[in-house]
Amino acid sequence: MDLRVDWRASVSLTGRVIKYLALALVLPLLVAVIYDDGVVTFGVAILLTVVVGLLAERLDPDPDLGSREAFLMVALTWLSVAVVGTIPYLLAGMGTESTLAHPVNALFESMSGFTTTGATVMGQISLERHSHALLLWRQLTQWLGGMGIVVLAVAILPELSVGGAQLMDAEAPGPGIEKLTPRIAETARTLWLIYAGFTVLQMLLLYGLHLAGLAPNMGLYNAVVHPFTTMPTGGFSPEARSIEAFSAAVQWVIIPFMVAAGTNFALFWRLLNGERRVVVRDTEFRAYAGALGALSAVVAGVLFLGPGIVREAGVGAEYLAAYVGIEGSLEPALRHATFQVVSIITTTGYASMDFNAWSPALKYVLLFGMFIGGSAGSTGGAIKIVRWVVILKSVRRELFTSVHPEAVSPVRLAGRPLDERAIRGIYGFTLLYLLCFVLGVAFVMLDAARVGYAISAFEGMSAVAATLGNVGPGFGAVGPMNSYLEFPASSKLLMVFLMWIGRLEIFPVFVLLTRAFWRS
Secondary structure, three states: OOOOOOHHHHHHHHHHHHHHHHHHOHHHHHHHHHHOOOHHHHHHHHHHHHHHHHHHHOOOOOOOOOHHHHHHHHHHHHHHHHHHOHHHHHHHHOOOOOHHHOHHHHHHHHHHHHOOOOOOOOOHHHHHHOOHHHHHHHHHHHHHHHHOHHHHHHHHOHHHOOOHHHHHHHHOOOOOOOOOOOOHHHHHHHHHHHHHHHHHHHHHHHHHHHHOOOOOOOOHHHHHHOHHHHOOOOOOOOOOOHHHHOOHHHHHHHHHHHHHHOOOHHHHHHHHOOOOOHHHHOHHHHHHHHHHHHHHHHHHHHHHHOOOEOOOOOOOHHHHHHHHHHOOOHHHHHHHHHHHHHHHHOOOOOOOOOHHHEOHHHHHHHHHHOOOOOOOOOOOOOOOHHHHHHHHHHHHHHHHHHHOOOOOOOOEEOOEEOOHHHHHHHHHHHHHHHHHHHHHHHHHHHHHHHHOOOOOHHHHHHHHHHHHOOOOOOOHHHOOOOOOOOOOHHHHHHHHHHHHHHHOOOHHHHHHHOHHHHOO
16 A cells, blocks of 8 residues: 555645635725725636646546645645735736735735735835735735634535544644534534624624714724734734724724634534533633733733823834823723733734834733734634643643652543543643744844844744744834834744744644655
8 A cells, every 4th residue: 555645645635625615705806996905916817726736636636545644735825825816916016116026925814814924015105006806805914714624624614524623623723623513514614603693793884883883984994804804813904004094992892803813713603502511610711811901901001001102202202192082091001901912812913003102011011912812713823822731731730740759640621531641642742832933033034134124022023923923013123113124034934934833823834844744
């Protein structure tokens, strides 16, 4: 029996996903027709996407999907859709001074979109230069990537249902995905229906605020495109000032949707099926809510009492006039603190204000939040709260068994003992994640020094943490109102790689680099 990886099967199935990606391009095409801007761009993009998908699909007309083929297909799919997703950017930037005319910038923006990172190379001028259709595509890439390209494919393509469980395990964020229904394809459809339901609900609420006069600049277009990047915890916005461009009412409405996006979607399924206390009993959700509440309270307290805004000349001083009203005012302090903490921990990356204006202490609080992450089974990135819970519980066990060496003390989660292999896997992932972070920071700092690009170590750390954790904005040069444009092309390519492996939780990509994967 031949045990080698059937790469043709993986490429063929990847081609099928790419082929159907052309359907997603139809929506921006319709918007291009309405605004009479970008019709040719999206018409050509659809044609090229279908051609690429069909050529890849022809490699194996009857693919057989095993566990290793699943790993390869998932990794290839995410890389391929990002590459194909650059086509509209490159076509729109062709013959212009747009930052997206450069292939590396276009790939960076596309990978950031599909991986729901939200890091951007587009500044205010770039956003104003491009059409509504292209900006909608930018938003739509995050919505497609949020619940998962492969999960969507399993939900709608019958040929993937047989190996669907392996594919979803390879793609799903967190230690594993819970099977909600007897058939894995039905589980995938269930997750996507919940995800789409939240998206539509947010659209209705945001447009309702506009009709009620509480959000004058939240027109129909903004009300539609922002849920596309809230629920996937993506953070792209067609507004250069992110959510700061909108009213306080809009910011308060977006907060619970970011919280929901960072929650395990299996909990919503159980709630819909009558398990009313499942949220209260869930260990991971309690830890998640506790982290959000504790850090929000700390940041709100500092902003309210006054030392949270930088007053001296330097970083953030130019924004002081706009934010001086926060000190001593409870509602703005609570709103901005809660919004930014939720945005960072869930890895959404929205900004209700430029937190470059915050004091160094608060910036370190947010940097710490970049490593926490949302729940397993959510659309959030980073390490994930459930891994931190298991690590803390296992550390407590080690302290206990040091005093009582004969005791048998399993690590329990939700009342069930965890397999020791799962615990080792969590430690292995966390160590590998931190190693990638350290090596990434070293590369970015050395690369910046090579080309004479002035960046502090803190800014470098935030840029790597934000791309590896799929957070988006960092601090300083890569703050929420700035962009990654000035980084050298080599650093941007590294960040593209970090976004890719971060979204796939590192192992599905790194396993492809091992000799054992390719040998019989």
